[in-house]
Amino acid sequence: MLEIKDLQATIEGQDKQILNGLSLTVRPGEVHAIMGPNGSGKSTLAYVLSGRDGYEVTGGSATLDGEDLLELEPEERAAAGLFLAMQYPVEIPGVSNMYFLRQAMNSIRKARGEEEISAGAFMKLVKERAALLGVGGELLKRDVNRGFSGGEKKRNEILQMAMLQPRICILDETDSGLDIDALRTVADGVNAMRSPDRGFLIITHYQRLLDYIVPDHVHVLAKGRIQTSGDRSLALELEEKGYGGVLGAEFAEVAA
Amino acid sequence: MSALRNRTAEPVPGFAEALERLRGEAAGSSGRALEQRNAAFERFQALGVPTPRVENWKYTNAASFANRPFALAPRGTVDPDLVIPHFAGGHKARRLILVNGRTVPQFSHLGGLPAGMTVRPLAQVLAETPELVDRTSVNDEPEHSFEALNRALVEDGAWISLEDGVALDEPLQVISILTEAESAFMAHPRHVIRLGRNAKLRLILTTVALGQAESLLNQVETVEIADGADLTIDRTLEQGQGRSAITRSRFVLGSRSRLQQTTASIGGSLIRHEMEARLRGTHSEAILNGLMMPQGTEHVDTLIRMHHEMPDCQSDQFYKTVADDRGRAVFAGKIFVHKDAQRTNSYQKNDSLLLSDDAEIDAKPELEIYADDVKCSHGATCGDLDPASLFYLRSRGMDEALARSMLTFAFTGEVLERIADESVDHIVRRMILSRLPGGERLAELG
Structure with missing residues (x-):
C-alpha cells in the first residue's frame, strides 16, 4: 500500500541530507511504529510524505497504492487517502470545528468525484465519531483548535482522521504533551480505526504510546534511514537500553 | 507662506x-x-x-x-x-x-x-x-x-x-x-x-x-x-x-x-x-477596533489620536488589515498621555496581512507620554499567510485557493467578534467573503 524506496530529502536551501535512503513498506492492516532519537528525520519523513513546502526530495520514491505521492499537491495526497495527524495542530479563529470538518470532507469527496455529504448525514456522523473520542458538542462548535488544550487538539486530530477515513494514517508525535488519560482516549480512537484495509505509521519518541497502540512492526530511524526493525519487543528494548544501547554508542542521544 | x-x-x-x-x-x-x-x-x-x-x-x-x-x-x-x-x-x-x-x-x-x-x-x-x-x-x-x-x-x-x-x-x-x-x-x-x-x-x-x-x-x-x-x-x-x-x-x-x-x-x-x-x-474607557481591506487599487487610511487627559483611564486600539493586489493601507495610531493622566492603561495593536507582492501597508505607531505611572504598549505585525496553517488546511484536502481564503477570513475573525450587533457582524462577514477568491464556497461563514 505505502511503498517508500530509498527516499532521500534535504531541507530546501540546505545541503544536509535529512532522509538518507529510507525504505519502508506498509501493507493494509498493518501498524508500523517509527522511533528514533531527536533529529533522526522522523518529522521530516511525515512532512515529505504529506507534501509540506520546505523540503526537497533528492532521490527515491514514495507511492500510495501505486500512485506517486511525491508528484501530488498536499490536498491531492489527502484525496488519495493520506492523513497526517500533526504534532502542532493549527488554530483557525472564526472557523468552527464543525464547519472545518465538513469543508475537509467535502473537498476530498469532490476531488474523488463523489457527491457532497448532506448536512444531516454529516451531523449524524460527526456526533457519532466525536462521542467515541470524547469530543463534546461544545468543542465542535468552537473555532478550530482555538484555546484547545494539548489533549483536545490531539483528540481533534484523531476526530478529523475518523471523519476522513484515510487509507494510510501518519501520526506525528501524537503522544507529545498528553497526560495518561488523554493518551488512552487517543489510542482508543486509533485502535477503533484499525482495519484490514488501512495502514498506520506511528511516529513517536517514546515507547509509552505503543503500550496502547500495539504495533506490528517497529523501526528505528537514525541518521535519515532505518537502522533496524523488529516487532513490538524492539520498542521495549529501546526503552530499556536507549538508542545508544541498541544501535551502538554513536547513536546515543546527547543528554539534555 | x-x-x-x-x-x-x-x-x-x-x-x-x-x-x-x-x-x-x-x-x-x-x-x-x-x-x-x-x-x-x-x-x-x-x-x-x-x-x-x-x-x-x-x-x-x-x-x-x-x-x-x-x-x-x-x-x-x-x-x-x-x-x-x-x-x-x-x-x-x-x-x-x-x-x-x-x-x-x-x-x-x-x-x-x-x-x-x-x-x-x-x-x-x-x-x-x-x-x-x-x-x-x-x-x-x-x-x-x-x-x-x-x-x-x-x-x-x-x-x-x-x-x-x-x-x-x-x-x-x-x-x-x-x-x-x-x-x-x-x-x-x-x-x-x-x-x-x-x-x-x-x-x-x-x-x-x-x-x-x-x-x-x-x-x-x-x-x-x-x-x-x-x-x-x-x-x-x-x-x-x-x-x-x-x-x-x-x-x-x-x-x-x-x-x-x-x-x-x-x-x-x-x-x-x-x-x-x-x-x-477619570476611569473612562475608549476602544477603537477596525478592519481595513483594500484590494485592486484601493487605499484605506486610519489615523487615530488617543488623548489621555485625566488619570485612571483605559484605551485600546485594535486594527487588522488585509491588503491584496495593489491595495494600500495606512494605520497611524498615536497614544498621547498628558501629564495628569497617571495610571493610564493604553494599548495599540495593528496586525497586517499582505496577500500580494504589490500591496503596501504603512504602519506608524506613536507614543507621546508625559505622565510617569502609565502602562502603554503598541505592537504591529505584518506578513503573508502562515505557511504552517496553509499546509494544515491543504493536508485536510482543501485546495490552495480555498485554504488561503479561509485563513484570510480567519485573520479577520478577532475584529468580527468585537462587532456588537449580530446583524452587522453578518453583513461584514458577507462583505469580506464577497472579496475573497472563491468566497462563495465559504458562504456559510457569512
Whole structure:
C-alpha cells in the first residue's frame, strides 16, 4: 500500500541530507511504529510524505497504492487517502470545528468525484465519531483548535482522521504533551480505526504510546534511514537500553 | 507662506462655487451662521489641501483625490429596495437615512423614541438654533482642512441627543447612501451625537455607495459622551470605484464613560478615517477596533489620536488589515498621555496581512507620554499567510485557493467578534467573503 524506496530529502536551501535512503513498506492492516532519537528525520519523513513546502526530495520514491505521492499537491495526497495527524495542530479563529470538518470532507469527496455529504448525514456522523473520542458538542462548535488544550487538539486530530477515513494514517508525535488519560482516549480512537484495509505509521519518541497502540512492526530511524526493525519487543528494548544501547554508542542521544 | 509651500495645494474653485450656491439656500446660511461658514471657508483656504508633505498625510495624497472639480451633491432619492438590504440592528431598530448627505425623513423610522432622546436632521437644527451645533468645548478653531471645509459646506446630517439617564434599548442605525450620478459630486454631512450623563446608545453607522459615480464624502462627527454614559458604534464603509470618503470623528469622554467602536472599512477608491478621542474624565474607557481591506487599487487610511487627559483611564486600539493586489493601507495610531493622566492603561495593536507582492501597508505607531505611572504598549505585525496553517488546511484536502481564503477570513475573525450587533457582524462577514477568491464556497461563514 505505502511503498517508500530509498527516499532521500534535504531541507530546501540546505545541503544536509535529512532522509538518507529510507525504505519502508506498509501493507493494509498493518501498524508500523517509527522511533528514533531527536533529529533522526522522523518529522521530516511525515512532512515529505504529506507534501509540506520546505523540503526537497533528492532521490527515491514514495507511492500510495501505486500512485506517486511525491508528484501530488498536499490536498491531492489527502484525496488519495493520506492523513497526517500533526504534532502542532493549527488554530483557525472564526472557523468552527464543525464547519472545518465538513469543508475537509467535502473537498476530498469532490476531488474523488463523489457527491457532497448532506448536512444531516454529516451531523449524524460527526456526533457519532466525536462521542467515541470524547469530543463534546461544545468543542465542535468552537473555532478550530482555538484555546484547545494539548489533549483536545490531539483528540481533534484523531476526530478529523475518523471523519476522513484515510487509507494510510501518519501520526506525528501524537503522544507529545498528553497526560495518561488523554493518551488512552487517543489510542482508543486509533485502535477503533484499525482495519484490514488501512495502514498506520506511528511516529513517536517514546515507547509509552505503543503500550496502547500495539504495533506490528517497529523501526528505528537514525541518521535519515532505518537502522533496524523488529516487532513490538524492539520498542521495549529501546526503552530499556536507549538508542545508544541498541544501535551502538554513536547513536546515543546527547543528554539534555 | 513659504513654510506652507509644497505642503498644501491651492483649493480648486469648485469649493468656492459650492459655498456660493449654498448661500441663502442651505440651512444656516444667512446671518451669523453664514458668517461662520465664510470664516470656516477662509480657514480652509488658508490651510489649503494637504499634500504628502504634511506629516499626517504622508501616505495619502489628499490633493489628488479631493482637490477635484466636485459639484454639490444632486438632490435625489433612491429606490428603497436598494436600501433595505443594508438594514441592520433588528426589526426594532430606529433608522435615519441620508442620501448624498441629506436626510430623507420618509425613509427613516424614528417612532417611539424614549422621552429625552432626540434624533433630527441636522439641517433643522442649523436652521433654527445653529448656536447649538458648535460648542467650544469640542470645537476649537479647526486646524484641519477638511473639517474647515465641512463647516463651510455642511447642509445636513444627523442630530442625535440623549438627555441624562436616557437609554435606547434597540440600536439606532444611520444609513448614509451615496447615489450614482453622471458628474462628480461631493457631500459634507455632519453628525452631532451627544449622550448625557449615564445615557446609553448602540449606534450603527452604515455608509454605502450605490452604482457608479465619482464622489467625495467629507463627513465630520462630533461625539460627546458625558459622565457614566456608554456608546457603542458599529460602523461599515462600503464604497466603489471612484468614490472617496474622509470621515473625521471627534470623541470627548467624561468620567466613567465608555466608548466602543468597531469599524469595517471595506472597499472604495479611497477611505480615510480620522479619529480623535479625548478622555477628559477619570476611569473612562475608549476602544477603537477596525478592519481595513483594500484590494485592486484601493487605499484605506486610519489615523487615530488617543488623548489621555485625566488619570485612571483605559484605551485600546485594535486594527487588522488585509491588503491584496495593489491595495494600500495606512494605520497611524498615536497614544498621547498628558501629564495628569497617571495610571493610564493604553494599548495599540495593528496586525497586517499582505496577500500580494504589490500591496503596501504603512504602519506608524506613536507614543507621546508625559505622565510617569502609565502602562502603554503598541505592537504591529505584518506578513503573508502562515505557511504552517496553509499546509494544515491543504493536508485536510482543501485546495490552495480555498485554504488561503479561509485563513484570510480567519485573520479577520478577532475584529468580527468585537462587532456588537449580530446583524452587522453578518453583513461584514458577507462583505469580506464577497472579496475573497472563491468566497462563495465559504458562504456559510457569512
